[in-house]
Amino acid sequence: MMNDTSVLDIQGLSGGYSLNRPVLHDISLQVQPGEMVGLIGLNGAGKSTTMKHILGLMNPQKGDIRVKGKKREEDSAAYHGALAFVPESPLLYEEMTVREHLEFTARAYDVSQKDYEERAKKLAQIFRMEDKIDTLSTHLSKGMRQKVMIMCAFVARPSLYIIDEPFLGLDPLGIRSLLDFMVELKQGGSSILLSSHILSTIENYCDRFIVLHQGKVIAQGSLQEIAQQAGQPGVPLEQLFYSLVQGRD
Structure with missing residues (x-):
C-alpha cells in the first residue's frame, strides 16, 4: 500500500543486472519523515542494488519507487533534488x-x-x-x-539521505561525530536510509531496521519488533541478525 506521507516508498521492487536473474525479489519498504532506517544484510544480500535503484542508476524490472510521492520518470529534477547519496568509497x-x-x-x-x-x-x-x-x-x-x-x-x-557503509575509514571520533550529526538532521525532519555492517554501532541510533537476505526482506521494524519476529525478545541486534539469516541459505 502506498503511504502518502512517506519520504521514500518502495512497492514490490524486483530488479538486478539481467532480466533472467533478478537480485531483488518483491521488496517493499518505507522511510517516514524524520526517521533513520538501517538497511542490514550480508554481502550480496542486495543492499547496494536497492540503493542503486533508488538513485536511478538501475531501472526496476517490476514495482515502483517514489521519493516524496514522485516517481523518477514523472519528475526527474524533483526526485533527484529530494535526495543526497554518500557512497561507500569516496569519489x-x-x-x-x-x-x-x-x-x-x-x-x-x-x-x-x-x-x-x-x-x-x-x-x-x-x-x-x-x-x-x-x-x-x-x-x-x-x-x-x-x-x-x-x-x-x-x-x-x-528530504532523504541514502548512506552506504559510511563508517569505513572513519576513526572512532569521526564515527561519533557522524552519528550525532545524523541524529541532529533527523530531529530537523530529514530522513536517512543507512546501510551498515557495524550493527552494534547503529543499534541505538536507527528507529527501524530492514533485514535483507538473498534479495528479499526477511524482517523489518523496530528493534523490539524484529526481536519478536525472531522470537528472541531483549536480544541485541547483531544476535537477532545472525538468528534471522542462519539456516536460510
Missing part, C-alpha cells in the same frame, strides 16, 4: 579543494550563500577539517576523503 575531483567540493554541491542543490557558509563552517568543525578546507582532495587520507563526501551530502538539506 572526489582530485584537482578541487575541500571548500570547492562543498561550494560545488551547494550550488547544485540551490543552497543560499548564507546557508552554505553557516553549514560549511559547522561541518568543518564537527569533522575536524578546518585546517584542510583549502587542501586538494588528492592530498587527503582515505578517512578525510570520506569525511568530504559526508560533508558534501550534509551541506545540502534534501
